[in-house]
Amino acid sequence: MSNPATSEFRNHIAGEWTASLSGRTFANVNPADTRDIVGRFQASTLDDANAALAAASGAFAAWRRTPVVQRAKVLTGAAAWLEHHADVFAEELTREEGKPLAQSKDEILRSAQVLRFYAVEGQSFSGETFPSDDPDMTVHTQREPLGVVTVITPWNFPISIPARKIAPALIAGNTVIFKPSSDAPLIGYRLTEALVQAGIPAGVLNYITGRASEIGAALTEAPVVRAVSFTGSTAAGEQIHRAVPLTTRTQMELGGKNPLIVMDDADLDRAVDLTIKGGFSLTGQACTGTSRVLVMQNVREAFTDKLLAKVKQLKIGSGRTPGMDLGPLATQKQLDTVLAYIASGKAEATHLYGGERLSGPEYDHGYYVTPAIFTDVTQQMRICREEIFGPVIAIVTVTSYEDAIAKANDTEYGLSAAIVTANPRHMHRFAEDIEAGTVKINRTTTGNAINAPFGGLKRSSTSTFRESGRGGLEFYTQIKTVYRGI
């Protein structure tokens, strides 16, 4: 499916849709059919990054003084725009990222909901008043915006992650530079467009695309940048965290190796459904995706049989074809990485199912693999330790609750973890014993509420500030303590 009239999409800097000063663009490719170029985007350079920094810096003084009610109107206006265009934008999101259409639409509507949430929450977010020992003096804290903030996001949730970073930043009065992933930049463009048509003033939100190696350091290390909110790989996030000036706040949401524990009192059908949903939705490319399943020895066989029977029924194909369970992997790099881990799994563990690259007219031009399951996995194996970020499940046998917790915690990551059990004591203890920022009991490792804090422990996060809910607003504001006497 060639695309003769490929559209070119521009940066949005200082209120203008501008071409990069480099004169170069790069292609956004459809992972379901690599002959289809979704669009061409600006290959920005240092000069473009500096223009975005200057624009955001120049717009801050007026935006911070804009009444919060007016800032909220911009967010709700953008939410309405996204809702109105959800079907068209969902098509575009599926075309650039690969996920099934229904999931794309959900993500867009959820992003609109996030904008609406912060439009309301931001209006009641304020400081505190403290009792004073001086009758002629009050003591209170007030919250103010930080200034210019940079938002850097991955391709797997290319609108909901930007929305949950940009909305709290804007409502709190910050100005934003937004760099989406080069592998799915179109839906971030649509989010920017939504805020622009809702009346965001020039320079308050700047959208810039390009290679991290060309513009990443400028956008994160410039002293004018007061905060960096980043979601992506642990390697990149830790590198940015180390490189920014001491005065720059960071919020880094990074990788995971998320366990799901199946106890012997669990409803095994439910455990299988939670494994499939957590492990294979988004083709295993969710940061909170289930990648290790720790199963009690006495139910392992029964669980594995049920899992295999269901996985064999999963439908794999283009996200634009109704009824597909799994779309393609998002990029060639993803495909190569996942296939390499599958080869490693075959060498070190017992290969139970899947992991083949699919071929045939429907698949030949896309990054399709069948979901893979390995068993007899032990703690030292690479498929048990390293983030794969693909549809690969490693089954580890455990002999007790304590053994399960020890193995689940034996990882450098701590993003999300789940247990399936009917035992209230294990439910209760799990929340305390597990080393993860998101703890799920009888639910999938994936998914999080927009009004509750989200983030990881250990190397899954820098453990500075949470995002989502009020945590998002805390990150983007600083506190002054004011003593006011008469």
Ligand code: NAD
């Ligand atoms: P990535 O780290 O390659 O890229 C993420 C973003 O950072 C991209 O926009 C990229 O261009 C940019 N980037 C990379 N290096 C940079 C640098 N040095 N300076 C500035 N920007 C830089 O990650 P990815 O492949 O896009 O996404 C997959 C990863 O994201 C996985 O590790 C996954 O676990 C993680 N992730 C985490 C969460 C979470 O909330 N914890 C959510 C989604 C994805």
